[in-house]
Amino acid sequence: MSRTNxxxxxxxxxxxxxxxSIHGADFARWDGYDVAEAQEFLExxxxxxxxxxxxxxxxxxxxxYKVPEDLDVDALIKKTSAQxxxxxxxxxxxxxxxxxxxxxxxxxxxxxxxxxxxxLMLMMLMQPQTxxxxxxxxxxxxxxxxxEDSAVTEDVSATLVQEEQRLFSTWxxxxxxxxxxxxxxSLWETADARSTAMPEPEVNSRSVTNAVVDGxxxxxxxQIDRFIENNYDVIEDEVLEREMDxxxxxxxxxx
Amino acid sequence: xxxxxxNANKVDENAExxxxxxxxxxxxxxxxxxxxxxxxxxxxxxxxxxxxxxQSDAEDIVQEALIKVWxxxxxxxxxxxxxxxxxxYRLTYNTCIDHKRREKKGHxxxxxxxxxxxxxxxxxxxxxxxxxxxxxxxxxxxPERQRAALVLCHFEGLSNAEAAKIMDTTVKGVEGxxxxxxxxxxxxxxxxxxxLVS
Numbered sequence: 001m002s003r004t005n006x007x008x009x010x011x012x013x014x015x016x017x018x019x020x021s022i023h024g025a026d027f028a029r030w031d032g033y034d035v036a037e038a039q040e041f042l043e044x045x046x047x048x049x050x051x052x053x054x055x056x057x058x059x060x061x062x063x064x065y066k067v068p069e070d071l072d073v074d075a076l077i078k079k080t081s082a083q084x085x086x087x088x089x090x091x092x093x094x095x096x097x098x099x100x101x102x103x104x105x106x107x108x109x110x111x112x113x114x115x116x117x118x119x120l121m122l123m124m125l126m127q128p129q130t131x132x133x134x135x136x137x138x139x140x141x142x143x144x145x146x147x148e149d150s151a152v153t154e155d156v157s158a159t160l161v162q163e164e165q166r167l168f169s170t171w172x173x174x175x176x177x178x179x180x181x182x183x184x185x186s187l188w189e190t191a192d193a194r195s196t197a198m199p200e201p202e203v204n205s206r207s208v209t210n211a212v213v214d215g216x217x218x219x220x221x222x223q224i225d226r227f228i229e230n231n232y233d234v235i236e237d238e239v240l241e242r243e244m245d246x247x248x249x250x251x252x253x254x255x
Numbered sequence: 256x257x258x259x260x261x262n263a264n265k266v267d268e269n270a271e272x273x274x275x276x277x278x279x280x281x282x283x284x285x286x287x288x289x290x291x292x293x294x295x296x297x298x299x300x301x302x303x304x305x306x307x308x309x310q311s312d313a314e315d316i317v318q319e320a321l322i323k324v325w326x327x328x329x330x331x332x333x334x335x336x337x338x339x340x341x342x343x344y345r346l347t348y349n350t351c352i353d354h355k356r357r358e359k360k361g362h363x364x365x366x367x368x369x370x371x372x373x374x375x376x377x378x379x380x381x382x383x384x385x386x387x388x389x390x391x392x393x394x395x396x397x398p399e400r401q402r403a404a405l406v407l408c409h410f411e412g413l414s415n416a417e418a419a420k421i422m423d424t425t426v427k428g429v430e431g432x433x434x435x436x437x438x439x440x441x442x443x444x445x446x447x448x449x450x451l452v453s
Contacts, residue, residue: 021434024409031415058441062409065390067301068310076300076314077292080321081285087322 011041016048025056116167123160273339281328288328292321295340298411299347305406306351306399308391316354320347337420344413345421348403355399393443397436404432405440 009015011033019038023029027038042052273294279287299320304313323346331342394402400422407418408429415429422429 021437022415022430023433024437029408029412054441055437058437058444061390061444062440064386065305065394065410066387067304071297071300071310071314073293073296076296076317077289077321080292080318081289083318084285084288084322084325 011037013045013048016041016045017051020048020051020055024059024062025052026059116171120164120167123164274333277328277331277339280325281331288325291324291339295343296321298340299343302344302347302406302411303351305394305410306402307354308395312354316347316350319354320350323350341417341420344407344411344417345423348407348421351403352399389444389447393440396443397439401432401436401439404429405436408433 016038019030019033023031027033027035030038042048273291276287276291280291296317299317300313303316303320304310307313307316320343324343327346331337331339337345394405397405403422404418407413407421408415413421415426415433419426419429
């Protein structure tokens with residue numbers, strides 16, 4: 001908010017008129033020049049007085065342009081809070097929250113995978129204990145019981161194999177989903193880093209100034225075109241188009 | 256210095272509090288959100304009203320901007336150099352631009368109703384203070400970026416550098432917009448100057 005700087009140029013008529021056309025007649029608004037210095041220049045130079053008076057009268061007119069003072073701030077904030085509460089599930093903040101949760105969810109995927117692997121190892125360790133006893137060491141009744149046990153054991157083994165296959169399939173699906181999510185989040189982060197590192201749109205200040213002076217072009221139109229070209233998507237949603245694509249891919253992958 | 260500029264200075268003094276508040280808002284603290292909103296609503300309304308001089312439109316814009324503050328609080332980054340107030344100005348400015356675009360799109364559909372709208376606005380103008388109506392018209396006729404530069408620098412008392420940050424342009428760009436805005440207003444208000452100044 002400071003109105004002073006260390007690189008000020010000595011005041012000339014051209015500079016005075018330039019500052020006047022930018023900031024108006026209130027010297028307190030003039031970047032880099034104190035009121036006394038500007039006032040002194042005005043008093044010593046009659047040639048700038050007309051322009052100063054014109055600027056002063058415009059400032060007086062603008063000063064009468066008031067904002068209504070009857071705004072009910074509390075009511076507006078309550079209305080906004082109610083709206084936020086109503087739409088809490090919608091919006092990018094929630095999407096980002098989902099992304100964070102998704103990242104947390106990856107730990108569960110890996111944890112789940114580890115648990116499945118551990119249970120499979122446990123099942124493999126337990127299987128030798130279900131082997132059929134040797135025939136010579138047992139009586140006929142025991143043999144009959146053993147035969148029956150053997151049938152049960154085969155059923156159990158088949159069920160275990162099926163369960164093992166099901167668990168492997170679930171685990172593979174979880175890993176594939178995990179990889180997909182990682183890839184999308186990595187793309188998102190790359191896009192985010194790129195957009196952060198993107199330079200501000202360049203404006204050729206010299207050509208703008210020249211155009212203002214000689215009226216050869218409409219620098220504002222050029223600026224607006226460039227602005228819209230570079231920033232349209234940022235203005236719409238604060239998200240660049242390619243980032244939006246990634247978000248859509250990410251959000252669709254949820255279903 | 257304008258009242259808004261004085262308010263902005265007060266706001267700067269509390270910049271540290273703002274960063275604490277915005278961090279809490281990012282974590283979903285609605286009490287912190289309401290504190291932040293209470294602090295800045297008048298400031299945002301002042302910008303919105305001067306961009307859209309209909310109180311209901313301006314209130315809608317402020318509401319939309321505050322919702323963006325809630326939804327995007329975690330995007331505010333102190334290290335990027337913008338204060339919370341500048342960031343909130345920027346969200347409000349962007350909301351104004353979005354609103355303007357929607358208004359332009361809507362205008363094509365409502366073209367048959369122009370006569371009715373004109374009558375309504377003429378009645379509204381009669382009810383308004385004449386000076387304010389003339390100023391409304393003159394400022395409203397400015398291209399939106401010229402108007403934004405004038406609102407931020409002249410009425411809100413922000414420096415050209417701050418306005419450039421908010422409008423995503425350069426300081427020279429803001430200066431060019433201000434020169435053209437003041438020139439256009441001077442030309443437009445010239446016939447009424449005696450009435451307006453008296």
